[in-house]
Amino acid sequence: MPTTTNYAKLSVGTKALILSKLYYSVLSKSLESLDIERYYSILFFLNENNGCNQQCICNNLAIDKTAMVKVIDYLIKVGFVDRNVNPDDRREHFIVLTKKGLKQTGEIVKAFEDIDREIFSSIPKEEQVIFNKVMCQLSSKLKELPANDLFFNYKQTAKKRKKVTASKV
Amino acid sequence: MPTTTNYAKLSVGTKALILSKLYYSVLSKSLESLDIERYYSILFFLNENNGCNQQCICNNLAIDKTAMVKVIDYLIKVGFVDRNVNPDDRREHFIVLTKKGLKQTGEIVKAFEDIDREIFSSIPKEEQVIFNKVMCQLSSKLKELPANDLFFNYKQTAKKRKKVTASKV
DNA sequence: ATAAAATAGTTGGCAAATATAACTATTATT
DNA sequence: AATAATAGTTATATTTGCCAACTATTTTAT
Numbered sequence: 380m381p382t383t384t385n386y387a388k389l390s391v392g393t394k395a396l397i398l399s400k401l402y403y404s405v406l407s408k409s410l411e412s413l414d415i416e417r418y419y420s421i422l423f424f425l426n427e428n429n430g431c432n433q434q435c436i437c438n439n440l441a442i443d444k445t446a447m448v449k450v451i452d453y454l455i456k457v458g459f460v461d462r463n464v465n466p467d468d469r470r471e472h473f474i475v476l477t478k479k480g481l482k483q484t485g486e487i488v489k490a491f492e493d494i495d496r497e498i499f500s501s502i503p504k505e506e507q508v509i510f511n512k513v514m515c516q517l518s519s520k521l522k523e524l525p526a527n528d529l530f531f532n533y534k535q536t537a538k539k540r541k542k543v544t545a546s547k548v
Numbered sequence: 549m550p551t552t553t554n555y556a557k558l559s560v561g562t563k564a565l566i567l568s569k570l571y572y573s574v575l576s577k578s579l580e581s582l583d584i585e586r587y588y589s590i591l592f593f594l595n596e597n598n599g600c601n602q603q604c605i606c607n608n609l610a611i612d613k614t615a616m617v618k619v620i621d622y623l624i625k626v627g628f629v630d631r632n633v634n635p636d637d638r639r640e641h642f643i644v645l646t647k648k649g650l651k652q653t654g655e656i657v658k659a660f661e662d663i664d665r666e667i668f669s670s671i672p673k674e675e676q677v678i679f680n681k682v683m684c685q686l687s688s689k690l691k692e693l694p695a696n697d698l699f700f701n702y703k704q705t706a707k708k709r710k711k712v713t714a715s716k717v
Numbered sequence: 718a719t720a721a722a723a724t725a726g727t728t729g730g731c732a733a734a735t736a737t738a739a740c741t742a743t744t745a746t747t
Numbered sequence: 748a749a750t751a752a753t754a755g756t757t758a759t760a761t762t763t764g765c766c767a768a769c770t771a772t773t774t775t776a777t
Contacts, residue, residue, distance in 0.1 A: 387608045388596050390660040391667070392571025393589045394683055395564040400610045401690035402561025408696045417762090420562045427557050434725060439556045441569045443764065448727060470725040470772045491559040498560070498689040502682055509675050510682040514563050520667040521570035527577050527765095586733085603754060615734070617756060639743045639754040 391517065402494065409490045413483055415457060418450055422459065422484045423491055425476055432471040459483065560686065571663065578659045582652055584626060587619055591628065591653045592660055594645055601640040628652065 389397075406419060415422075420440055428435065433451060437444045451474060454460045459480035465471040476484060499507055558566075575588060584591075589609060597604065602620060606613045620643060623629045628649030634640040645653060668676055 387593060389589070389608075390571070390592065390664050391683075392568050392575065392660075392663070393592070393609070394687075395571065396568035396589070397610045398683065398687050398690070399561050399565035399568060401687055401695070402559070402564065404695040405690055405693045406561065408694050420558070420565070423559065423562070424556060432725075439558075440562065441566045443766095444726070445728085445766080446764065449763090468725085468773070472726070491561075494561070494690075494693070495559050497693070498686050501689075502685060506678050506682055509678045513671055513675055513679040514560075514567065516671060517667050518563075518567050518570055520670075521567070521574055521663075524574045524663070524666070525577050526570070526573040601754075612735070613755070614736085614757085618734095637744070637754085641755070 405494055406490055409494070410487060413486060415459065415483065418454065419487050419491070421450060421454075422476075422480070422487050425460065425474060425480075426484045426488050430473050430475050432465070432473055434471075436474065454480070574663055575659055578663070579656060582655060584628065584652065587623065588656050588660070590619060590623075591645075591649070591656050594629065594643060594649075595653045595657050599642050599644050601634070601642055603640075605643065623649070 403419075407416060410416070410419065421436060421442075424436060424440060425431070428439075433447050434444060436442065437447050442450075451460065451462060454474075455462060458477055461475045461477060463473045463475060465473055502510075572588075576585060579585070579588065590605060590611075593605060593609060594600070597608075602616050603613060605611065606616050611619075620629065620631060623643075624631060627646055630644045630646055632642045632644060634642055671679075
C-alpha cells in the first residue's frame with residue numbers, strides 16, 4: 380500500500396480542511412518576515428471591514444466569540460488594532476486597524492492574493508467561477524443543516540442547555 | 549455595517565477553512581449518539597485504507613505524526629483499532645480496525661456520505677465534477693509551493709534546522 | 718413604564734490540538 | 748561498516764476550542 384495515495388476518497392469537508400492546512404502553511408512561510416505569525420485571516424478581513432465589531436468578525440470567519448476576545452487582546456498588545464466602544468450602542472466595540480496594523484496588513488493581503496493568483500493561474504476562468512459558486516452554495520447549505528451551533532450567535536437561553544459535543548476532526 | 553455580509557471577500561484558504569468548520573459542526577451533530585466524538589476523518593480514511601501505517605494517514609490527512617501517535621493511542625484505548633508491527637519492515641505499525649471499530653466506522657462513513665449527498669444535491673453534476681477537479685488542483689499546486697513543512701515527512705536532518713513558525717489562522 | 722429577553726463582549730477553566738526537539742529502532746544507501 | 752533515511756515515540760510548551768457563567772446595554776413584550 381502506497382503511503383501517499385494521490386487523492387484519497389474523502390468527504391468534501393475533509394478535503395476543504397486539508398486544502399486550508401496546505402494554504403496556511405504556504406502563507407505563513409511567505410510571511411515569515413513579519414512581526415506577527417498568526418491571525419492573518421482576521422487582519423485580511425479587517426482590511427476590507429475596518430471598524431466592524433467583534434461579532435462581525437466571528438460571524439464571517441466562523442470563530443468563537445470567546446476566542447475572539449483573546450485574539451483582539453493580542454492584536455491590541457502588539458499595536459495592530461484599537462478597540463473603541465460604539466457611542467450609539469455601547470455594547471459594541473469597533474475594531475480599528477492602527478497605522479502600524481494597516482501597514483503590516485497590506486503585506487498580509489498581498490501574500491493572500493499572491494497565493495490565490497498563483498494557485499488559480501492554470502485554471503480556466505469559467506471553472507474558477509463555478510468553483511467559487513459551489514464553495515458558497517456548500518457553505519450556505521451547511522448553515523441550514525442542524526449543527527452544534529458553535530459560531531453564529533449561539534444563544535444559551537435556559538431551554539436548550541444540553542451537552543454540546545465538539546466539532547473536531 | 550451588517551454583522552453578516554453574506555459572502556465576504558476572502559482567500560480560498562479561508563473559505564475552505566470555514567467550509568470545513570461548518571461541515572464538521574454538522575457532522576458531529578449527526579453523530580452525537582456514537583460513543584466517540586472525534587477523529588471521524590481518520591476512521592473514515594481507515595475504512596477505505598484499513599491496515600495502512602500511521603505515516604500513510606498523516607500524509608493523506610495532513611496531520612502531524614506526533615499528534616497521530618496520541619490519536620492512535622486513544623483509538624486503541626477505546627477499542628476501535630489495533631496497532632500491529634509489520635513483520636517485513638519492523639519500523640512500520642499497521643493500523644487495523646477492530647470488529648467494534650468497523651461497526652462504528654460504518655455509521656461514520658454513512659454520516660459523511662449523507663452530508664455530502666445532501667449539500668451537493670442541488671448542484672448540477674457537471675459543476676460537481678469541476679468543483680472536485682479544481683479542489684484537487686489547488687491542493688496539488690499548494691504542495692509545490694514553499695511551505696512550513698509540517699506534514700509530509702519533514703526530515704529534520706542537521707542542515708535545515710531553523711525556526712519553523714506556525715501555520716495558524 | 719417596567720419586566721423579560723436578546724445582544725455584545727468578557728472571564729476562567731479545561732480539554733484538545735499544534736509545534737518542536739530529541740529520542741529509539743529499523744532499514745536503505747554508500 | 749558507516750551514514751542516512753524512515754517510522755514511530757516521548758516530552759514539553761503554547762495555542763486553540765469550547766463551555767458555563769458573568770456584566771453591561773439595548774430591544775421587545777406586556
